[in-house]
Amino acid sequence: xxxxxxxxxxxxxxxxxxxxxxxxxxxxxxxxxxxxxxxxxxxxxxxxxxxxxxxxxxxxxxxxxxxxxxxxxxxxxxxxxxxxxxxxxxxxxxxxxxxxxxxxxxxxxxxxxxxxxxxxxxxxxxxxxxxxxxxxxxxxxxxxxxxxxxxxxx
Numbered sequence: 255x256x257x258x259x260x261x262x263x264x265x266x267x268x269x270x271x272x273x274x275x276x277x278x279x280x281x282x283x284x285x286x287x288x289x290x291x292x293x294x295x296x297x298x299x300x301x302x303x304x305x306x307x308x309x310x311x312x313x314x315x316x317x318x319x320x321x322x323x324x325x326x327x328x329x330x331x332x333x334x335x336x337x338x339x340x341x342x343x344x345x346x347x348x349x350x351x352x353x354x355x356x357x358x359x360x361x362x363x364x365x366x367x368x369x370x371x372x373x374x375x376x377x378x379x380x381x382x383x384x385x386x387x388x389x390x391x392x393x394x395x396x397x398x399x400x401x402x403x404x405x406x407x408x
Contacts, residue, residue, distance in 0.1 A: 286380045300375060302362060302387040304395035310360075311335060317360045322346055322374055323393070327366060331393055343370050347377070360385045367392040 302310070311317050321333050322343040333340075341351045343365070355361065361383060363371040371388040378386050389395065 282380070286376075290376075300372075300387055301368070301390045303390050304399040307362060307389055307396070308399060310362075314360065317362060318356060319362050319364050319389075320346075320355065320374075321364045322370055323365050327393075331397070333364060333393070333396075338364075343374055346374060347381075352381070355383065357383055360387070362387050362389050364389045364396075365392045367394050 315337065317337060319333055319335050319338040321328060321338050321340045324342050324344075325340075328340055339354055341354070345351055355378075361375075361378070363375045363378070363386065365371040365374075368388050368390055369392075371392060375386045375388045391398070
């Protein structure tokens, strides 16, 4: 009985690594991330500097900002831009939220410092949203660009 139990356990243990990942998903990821070479990043326009963002929304008010910060972060500092979708990253890839995102508009992903926005943008691109950018330095960069350059001294 102990030998049968040992053999059954060994069979299960050795078969796990063979099925430890989703092969179909791995193929999709390889097809997408395989294109992300050094040259692709060097020529990429995925990162948008805060100054360029301010200029872009002045010229094109149809740009959609997707603020993926948590509700707590958004309560502290909100995006004042009118075309902002507030969808926390933890909910971004739910069908109801993906359906809100226009596929025909330029999208700019915003978080605190671009740490979460970059993978979110890559995954949105993987899903077929083609015109996606990351606001470099996130809300921190926007605060620096929007802050007064000089303060009057009293």
